[in-house]
């Protein structure tokens with residue numbers, strides 16, 4: 056195994072695959088899972104990584120590709136690897152795994168050491184309420200600073216909010232700031248110098264007998280502002296300005312060059328003056344913000360990184376860091392390295408260096424993977440140059456490339472190769488494909504710029520579904536969140552029965568019952584009827600129904616108020632419980648009603664299937680059977696920031712204050728501006744590259760006729776290959792016949808029936824017991840004991856707030872009974888298995904716990920964790936049976952209720 060390795064490779068070529076192989080190879084070579092620090096970019100990637108490692112361990116020996124790579128990387132033989140399989144599964148499931156996002160890892164460090172900088176360890180992570188923060192900051196300023204701010208705002212014609220944006224961009228970079236005080240009167244003096252020098256040129260042309268009228272007009276100025284309007288001052292030489300050619304000579308050209316020098320000095324003074332004003336105010340803002348965040352007890356991710364960086368630099372050393380983190384990381388693996396920011400790298404650097412410069416005899420390794428072509432987070436500090444910089448500054452690290460694409464079909468790969476290979480200034484290696492066929496279609500859609508802009512998209516979705524593509528396999532990639540939402544509402548109206556998933560619709564505050572409670576609380580506080588009517592509509596109550604709730608809310612916590620309301624209106628579900636948890640952060644009802652709409656938390660169990668609409672940014676690292684890429688609908692916002700950061704590798708060379716025309720007089724500024732322009736163009740190309748490399752089988756592009764984001768690639772309309780169908784059972788194809796009322800969002804959200812003689816709290820507990828058990832069963836990739844133990848750990852992570860250890864022991868017994876049941880195992884044998892299959896039938900969405908298919912017969916299995924065998928369970932399952940029988944008329948269908956108990960498993964067959 057190469058100890059220190061960087062893997063640079065294109066999309067779909069197996070970087071994440073290689074990371075998994077590397078991880079398992081380390082385990083094989085004796086590393087402990089807790090010593091392998093694995094850093095990913097998103098939470099989803101971190102979760103997927105641990106699941107992928109576990110699944111690979113479980114299926115070791117089945118998947119040839121993994122086994123082959125493991126043999127190559129680890130140096131062990133097939134027999135040796137398989138011999139260690141059960142040991143590896145066990146040690147991985149029992150270890151404290153160190154797979155985090157970089158943000159989470161940094162956050163973990165801060166929580167350990169926050170006492171050193173006077174921060175309480177229960178701080179929250181959320182974005183600043185910039186309106187409140189800036190308002191409070193303005194209030195805190197003394198008279199002089201406030202005057203400075205107002206003067207600066209007037210002088211630069213900048214609104215306060217854009218000044219605060221400047222502050223935030225400086226906080227994100229967290230670079231050292233040098234103050235250089237400049238007296239404002241120097242700027243006027245310098246203007247005078249410029250003018251005096253320019254008069255020499257004016258005099259020369261006025262005295263030149265050959266000067267044309269245009270030349271005379273060109274030197275018609277009497278003050279600085281008029282001179283500033285002249286275009287000849289931008290030229291490199293007077294000879295370049297056609298009206299001046301006849302009268303120009305070397306002597307006057309030298310005066311012109313001197314004039315340019317004076318202009319350059321003017322710009323420098325002017326920029327330094329403004330920068331200094333900003334920096335002074337920024338330093339005050341930074342200090343104020345830190346105290347504000349400390350008092351409010353929350354921080355943004357950028358603040359956390361800044362604080363940790365300072366901690367590691369000034370207050371704690373590496374050994375102490377490891378001591379407190381409870382583990383020494385002997386191995387570091389980093390995914391998506393191209394998106395790491397300089398600050399993040401600086402935080403990780405000592406840990407990486409320790410590995411690289413450590414004792415040769417100790418087993419320590421470093422591995423990072425990335426693709427600079429997929430670096431699209433520059434706006435958040437991502438620095439693609441870091442990939443090469445780390446290699447250059449650490450020659451001990453070897454570099455490898457991968458050139459085969461395992462994700463996409465051949466036609467897609469060929470299309471992407473031809474689109475990017477000839478792009479000027481783009482570092483692109485041709486990709487090989489191993490999968491045949493595939494479909495690519497580029498559609499120029501005039502509608503995108505007209506009224507009914509998404510009409511053709513909806514027709515295409517119709518066509519895809521009718522061609523046998525499961526809606527769950529379709530992803531639509533958009534440029535902005537605004538486009539995602541607009542398209543979502545459009546498609547929701549066109550296809551009321553189609554399940555559509557977006558990030559926004561999985562927000563907790565948008566869930567029906569949660570929304571109803573929020574409206575109820577707003578009604579209690581504001582007393583405005585609009586909230587009561589929202590509440591009525593959300594719960595399907597008649598308009599104008601009165602709001603009867605006489606619970607005394609004063610003295611009650613927000614969690615209690617949420618609980619009492621939900622209990623009173625009988626709408627407790629798992630999202631309400633999540634809201635109860637979260638409500639503890641609000642001190643009182645006033646905080647709640649004003650802050651709750653900003654809550655970003657997602658719903659419980661947000662992994663439901665459906666057609667997905669997401670931004671290209673969110674799609675990075677993911678793959679889908681069929682992808683529709685939608686052009687940018689609105690024009691791109693141009694960069695309005697007033698600061699230009701000029702980096703040399705990872706060191707900040709300069710911060711320029713942007714002033715129009717500066718580039719004509721200062722070469723450094725001009726170069727920095729061009730560099731920035733090229734980086735921004737690369738960003739655009741990279742976004743396109745990410746978008747076009749997500750599809751496995753079918754790629755469809757909708758481009759605008761004019762001003763298209765695809766113009767950079769010069770794509771022409773085309774259709775290559777044929778659509779490939781989905782492989783998974785496509786039950787949703789009956790979708791159109793039914794109209795869907797989204798009251799119950801699947802099994803996990805349904806109310807449980809009040810069993811006789813059981814108290815409310817017990818019901819809640821029983822409900823969570825049921826949810827946690829179902830979750831275990833859903834997460835088990837195989838019905839084996841090891842898979843069960845892994846899934847129980849996942850379930851613990853999710854439900855340990857509601858259940859105790861005894862409950863999980865009970866869950867283990869219950870699931871164990873199922874796994875060891877011979878009747879169940881014989882049903883599984885040779886069956887095609889689908890967990891949690893969504894099914895639309897008679898206006899309702901149903902989620903089947905387990906659906907098996909073999910020998911032309913479907914087997915429906917519904918798990919129950921309740922004690923009693925109830926008629927309504929039978930009714931429910933017979934309903935599922937009828938639904939499947941109606942959809943697949945040529946197949947047999949059998950349905951069973953499995954009552955999972957601690958001491959037995961009772962199986963009840965259900966007839967229609």
Ligand SMILES: Nc1ncnc2c1ncn2[C@@H]1O[C@H](COP(=O)(O)OP(=O)(O)OP(=O)(O)O)[C@@H](O)[C@H]1O
Pocket residue numbers: 064065066067068069070071072073120121124426429460461462675676677748
């Ligand atoms: N050596 C291999 N043999 C077989 N399949 C592979 C191999 N490497 C990767 N794959 C499969 O190809 C697909 C893409 O792999 P992976 O997600 O690791 O690519 P990636 O380089 O991380 O992509 P991206 O840069 O887009 O995130 C996955 O479905 C993966 O299982």
